[in-house]
Amino acid sequence: DAMVIQNPRYQVTQFGKPVTLSCSQTLNHNVMYWYQQKSSQAPKLLFHYYDKDFNNEADTPDNFQSRRPNTSFCFLDIRSPGLGDAAMYLCATSRGQGGGNIQYFGAGTRLSVL
Amino acid sequence: DAKTTQPNSMESNEEEPVHLPCNHSTISGTDYIHWYRQLPSQGPEYVIHGLTSNVNNRMASLAIAEDRKSSTLILHRATLRDAAVYYCILERSNDYKLSFGAGTTVTVRA
Numbered sequence: 001d002a003m004v005i006q007n008p009r010y011q012v013t014q015f016g017k018p019v020t021l022s023c024s025q026t027l028n029h030n031v032m033y034w035y036q037q038k039s040s041q042a043p044k045l046l047f048h049y050y051d052k053d054f055n056n057e058a059d060t061p062d063n064f065q066s067r068r069p070n071t072s073f074c075f076l077d078i079r080s081p082g083l084g085d086a087a088m089y090l091c092a093t094s095r096g097q098g099g100g101n102i103q104y105f106g107a108g109t110r111l112s113v114l
Numbered sequence: 115d116a117k118t119t120q121p122n123s124m125e126s127n128e129e130e131p132v133h134l135p136c137n138h139s140t141i142s143g144t145d146y147i148h149w150y151r152q153l154p155s156q157g158p159e160y161v162i163h164g165l166t167s168n169v170n171n172r173m174a175s176l177a178i179a180e181d182r183k184s185s186t187l188i189l190h191r192a193t194l195r196d197a198a199v200y201y202c203i204l205e206r207s208n209d210y211k212l213s214f215g216a217g218t219t220v221t222v223r224a
Contacts, residue, residue: 004157031210042201042214043158050210090157099207100146100165105157 006106021076023091031096032074037088086113118202123219132189136202139183144207151198197222
């Protein structure tokens, strides 16, 4: 059974039209992450939540926001998508306790911007 | 972020072992060494991790050099399903973050 679930698997939006991607987890993990992965590149961390504490990476554009209303759900909001935001968006979770912290990834949402 | 260096690609024959090297000369004493893999069109998948001692699990083995400046992921018998990009990543203790490098693309020949 999938433990980190991302919906939808494929999302098409228009240039400049806000879009929200969702992630849910059944692991009751403290930490939830959002990564962006462009074609043929490695995943790049955008931000993460430790419980309700939001941690933004220094180079994450302001166009990207996130919400975590409860332990199970986390959302990625792209306020005004540009063509350069077309990518795979990956959600991950971890316990966030001590070293050797294993991350569990969802299957990703592939975003296309027309 | 502490850096890792991996070969861009490696090829293997099915049923043969695969040894994937990783250099991490700037590793600090509390950094954990993680390996993840990413199959085509899927999210990354945890493979194994370690701190100082060699580690074994059902997927692979991790051999860590005594000075911890390098490590090797060992797939004991490669199958076609092991074709993926393998990432060697250092996790700073209590940082909870992974910084992915370019990884090694593993191709398995039937």
